[in-house]
Amino acid sequence: MDTGLIAIAAGIAVFTAVGAGVGMGFATGKIAEAISRQPEASGKIMTAMFIGFGLAESTAIYGFVIAIMLFAKV
16 A cells, blocks of 8 residues: 555544544533533533543544554555
């Protein structure tokens, strides 16, 4: 397989980190708003935040792993 195509595919796979970063930034802003409106519910909000961030970060990690697997075939 052509090395250039593999590099492009790996770049697209790593691009998932951009989506995860934007999503986590948006969620952080909304979480700050939610805590400022209801400080007594901050424990529940933080728990949901950590679960959501874990799921969002896992997509970025999957993209990174796929990029490594693509370069391992070169």
